[in-house]
Amino acid sequence: xxxxxxxxxxxxxxxxxxxxxxxxxxxxxxxxxxxxxxxxxxxxxxxxxxxxxxxxxxxxxxxxxxxxxxxxxxxxxxxxxxxxxxxxxxxxxxxxxxxxxxxxxxxxxxxxxxxxxxxxxxxxxxxxxxxxxxxxxxxxxxxxxxxxxxxxxxxxxxxxxxxxxxxxxxxxxxxxxxxxxxxxxxxxxxxxxxxxxxxxxxxxxxxxxxxxxxxxxxxxxxxxxxxxxxxxxxxxxxxxxxxxxxxxxxxxxxxxxxxxxxxxxxxxxxxxxxxxxxxxxxxxxxxxxxxxxxxxxxxxxxxxxxxxxxxxxxxxxxxxxxxxxxxxxxxxxxxxxxxxxxxx
Amino acid sequence: xxxxxxxxxxxxxxxxxxxxxxxxxxxxxxxxxxxxxxxxxxxxxxxxxxxxxxxxxxxxxxxxxxxxxxxxxxxxxxxxxxxxxxxxxxxxxxxxxxxxxxxxxxxxxxxxxxxxxxxxxxxxxxxxxxxxxxxxxxxxxxxxxxxxxxxxxxxxxxxxxxxxxxxxxxxxxxxxxxxxxxxxxxxxxxxxxxxxxxxxxxxxxxxxxxxxxxxxxxxxxxxxxxxxxxxxxxxxxxxxxxxxxxxxxxxxxxxxxxxxxxxxxxxxxxxxxxxxxxxxxxxxxxxxxxxxxxxxxxxxxxxxxxxxxxxxxxxxxxxxxxxxxxxxxxxxxxxxxxxxxxxx
DNA sequence: CCTCCTCTTGGAACCGGTTTCAGACCGGAT
DNA sequence: ATCCGGTCTGAAACCGGTTCCAAGAGGAGG
Numbered sequence: 001x002x003x004x005x006x007x008x009x010x011x012x013x014x015x016x017x018x019x020x021x022x023x024x025x026x027x028x029x030x031x032x033x034x035x036x037x038x039x040x041x042x043x044x045x046x047x048x049x050x051x052x053x054x055x056x057x058x059x060x061x062x063x064x065x066x067x068x069x070x071x072x073x074x075x076x077x078x079x080x081x082x083x084x085x086x087x088x089x090x091x092x093x094x095x096x097x098x099x100x101x102x103x104x105x106x107x108x109x110x111x112x113x114x115x116x117x118x119x120x121x122x123x124x125x126x127x128x129x130x131x132x133x134x135x136x137x138x139x140x141x142x143x144x145x146x147x148x149x150x151x152x153x154x155x156x157x158x159x160x161x162x163x164x165x166x167x168x169x170x171x172x173x174x175x176x177x178x179x180x181x182x183x184x185x186x187x188x189x190x191x192x193x194x195x196x197x198x199x200x201x202x203x204x205x206x207x208x209x210x211x212x213x214x215x216x217x218x219x220x221x222x223x224x225x226x227x228x229x230x231x232x233x234x235x236x237x238x239x240x241x242x243x244x245x246x247x248x249x250x251x252x253x254x255x256x257x258x259x260x261x262x263x264x265x266x267x268x269x270x271x272x273x274x275x276x277x278x279x280x281x282x283x284x285x286x287x288x289x290x291x292x293x294x295x296x297x298x299x300x301x302x303x304x305x306x307x308x309x310x311x312x313x314x315x316x317x318x319x320x321x322x323x324x325x326x327x328x329x330x331x332x333x334x335x336x337x338x339x340x341x342x343x344x
Numbered sequence: 345x346x347x348x349x350x351x352x353x354x355x356x357x358x359x360x361x362x363x364x365x366x367x368x369x370x371x372x373x374x375x376x377x378x379x380x381x382x383x384x385x386x387x388x389x390x391x392x393x394x395x396x397x398x399x400x401x402x403x404x405x406x407x408x409x410x411x412x413x414x415x416x417x418x419x420x421x422x423x424x425x426x427x428x429x430x431x432x433x434x435x436x437x438x439x440x441x442x443x444x445x446x447x448x449x450x451x452x453x454x455x456x457x458x459x460x461x462x463x464x465x466x467x468x469x470x471x472x473x474x475x476x477x478x479x480x481x482x483x484x485x486x487x488x489x490x491x492x493x494x495x496x497x498x499x500x501x502x503x504x505x506x507x508x509x510x511x512x513x514x515x516x517x518x519x520x521x522x523x524x525x526x527x528x529x530x531x532x533x534x535x536x537x538x539x540x541x542x543x544x545x546x547x548x549x550x551x552x553x554x555x556x557x558x559x560x561x562x563x564x565x566x567x568x569x570x571x572x573x574x575x576x577x578x579x580x581x582x583x584x585x586x587x588x589x590x591x592x593x594x595x596x597x598x599x600x601x602x603x604x605x606x607x608x609x610x611x612x613x614x615x616x617x618x619x620x621x622x623x624x625x626x627x628x629x630x631x632x633x634x635x636x637x638x639x640x641x642x643x644x645x646x647x648x649x650x651x652x653x654x655x656x657x658x659x660x661x662x663x664x665x666x667x668x669x670x671x672x673x674x675x676x677x678x679x680x681x682x683x684x685x686x687x688x
Numbered sequence: 689c690c691t692c693c694t695c696t697t698g699g700a701a702c703c704g705g706t707t708t709c710a711g712a713c714c715g716g717a718t
Numbered sequence: 719a720t721c722c723g724g725t726c727t728g729a730a731a732c733c734g735g736t737t738c739c740a741a742g743a744g745g746a747g748g
Binding site for chain 4 (some may be wrong): 372
């Protein structure tokens with residue numbers, strides 16, 4: 001068996017020449033079109049086998065104006081939950097003829113490059129943007145290109161999206177703590193997004209509402225924001241726990257930040273939940289193992305549903321522009337408990 | 345501002361027409377080539393802005409025979425460690441002009457499609473195959489296409505690779521248990537790979553060697569294999585812990601499986617490490633939090649190094665075909681302890 | 689004033705496929 | 719024998735870029 005010389009690939013013309021037919025016929029055979037005489041088809045198939053030919057997908061894409069690929073853009077460094085969402089996407093896409101490509105948009109730079117690659121619509125037939133609010137300019141471009149796009153865990157006025165009611169979630173978590181008797185409740189909040197256009201979509205708001213309804217005064221010193229990185233949250237938590245009037249409970253706007261809080265408490269010898277209650281948000285896989293009380297949002301389901309909507313859009317059907325809200329659920333485990341009596 | 349009509353994109357010819365120049369000149373401006381009169385350049389840039397033009401990357405790829413994209417193929421459902429490796433890859437690629445695209449190859453079907461997309465070499469300029477042993481046929485095709493490719497956590501005789509010495513790792517873990525006085529040591533092993541061509545690369549082998557050296561007889565009932573999924577491991581562990589002569593220690597070939605074992609123990613009310621020692625393999629992020637004793641392999645580093653080698657290959661330099669072995673390290677935390685005296 | 693050289697520029701070929709369109713071929717009916 | 723319809727087939731246009739190459743413009747030097 002003679003291997004092909006390195007780097008040289010057979011082209012459709014080579015196959016045609018070898019089979020003694022035109023390129024159009026080879027193309028017809030490749031794509032399973034009717035109206036090719038069996039004898040001819042066999043000659044072509046033979047030539048394909050002999051030359052170890054495989055069509056160039058790039059050339060194919062250019063010609064067809066279609067890639068059969070769906071792009072998913074997500075920041076998966078700070079966001080372990082994003083990975084879980086992608087699993088849902090994969091699930092939602094299985095059975096469809098589309099393939100998924102994942103692109104990391106952790107840094108500003110990578111985000112720009114990702115959009116440059118995808119927003120014209122010739123790299124992928126559809127886009128899923130996960131856990132990121134895309135810049136207006138890009139949304140404009142995506143829509144101008146007629147590129148179907150669904151936001152998963154994000155919102156934009158001119159793109160369909162899958163999201164959760166963060167205000168309700170924030171309130172749910174805070175109310176749980178209040179019901180346990182806590183009054184000194186700190187918040188390690190969402191990172192402040194650079195282009196926040198929708199302030200109502202915020203767990204911090206839910207926290208504030210719950211406190212207000214319970215008649216608890218908001219203490220600015222208890223409200224902190226930072227990135228989702230665990231060690232950042234740990235630092236913030238350490239500061240909160242060093243306050244003269246130490247909080248008896250912490251609501252972290254993500255499980256990752258809750259873990260950072262737990263680590264800070266452990267380092268300071270503060271017992272959970274006896275001396276400190278901690279509640280997270282997301283219910284990532286680890287949470288159940290560690291026993292973290294949290295507000296569960298359907299991560300996997302959000303991806304699955306996003307994929308579903310995208311497939312619908314790709315098939316030409318209209319998709320509602322309003323955000324589709326997925327249900328939240330309080331999951332009580334072992335990191336929250338009654339407020340310590342000394343603090344009541 | 346008049347938005348472009350949906351789905352219609354300006355082409356380079358439109359820009360050329362609008363600027364009153366030839367397409368070649370537009371291309372020169374786009375690619376920053378010298379020898380374009382400033383006045384002409386400005387006219388072209390103006391036209392580009394007016395038409396909101398962006399070149400088609402697909403057409404560009406076809407013409408240049410180059411994509412500036414690196415593909416990473418990995419099974420990331422069963423393998424949380426693979427995600428960490430990809431982070432290393434992203435890190436290793438940062439600063440390079442290449443973009444990364446991640447493709448899931450969890451199922452047989454997706455693996456086939458992934459290779460179909462990539463093995464011709466026109467989708468990506470280079471390939472990183474993570475935690476998978478690629479089929480011979482595909483390796484042949486990849487090499488025939490002259491497509492640079494590095495294996496991360498995998499081996500193949502005709503591809504460069506980054507790996508760890510699994511036999512040594514298996515022995516390291518088992519020896520640790522033996523040194524703690526354990527004699528009844530069970531194994532929840534690597535999933536049996538379908539096309540195993542290199543039996544020496546196996547944590548099970550290290551386990552067997554360590555037992556042999558300590559003069560401990562191998563008990564077939566203690567040696568189990570299964571997929572890496574947590575719940576599968578939990579089931580297997582439950583069976584092991586129900587044996588008449590219950591093992592006092594379990595070596596799980598991955599942290600995920602170790603977690604499954606811990607869950608099974610907890611469900612049965614077996615205290616860790618007093619009644620049962622558990623050691624894992626990988627040291628994924630969660631391990632440190634949970635306090636799992638494990639054999640750390642440099643996950644992030646493996647990706648970073650793989651990217652590094654791939655970049656070297658892409659720059660035309662030769663890359664050694666021998667597997668590059670990364671160091672392993674025993675990390676003792678709180679899930680292993682002395683063998684219970686009743687069992688000695 | 690003519691020649692030569694350099695700087696710009698556009699036409700056209702090319703990357704590797706798909707598809708339109710027109711023509712060749714064939715059997716059957718008139 | 720002629721006409722007709724359907725089946726098969728290949729040349730050529732097209733997708734949207736890059737680049738080779740030839741040619742025009744303009745300045746320097748003889």
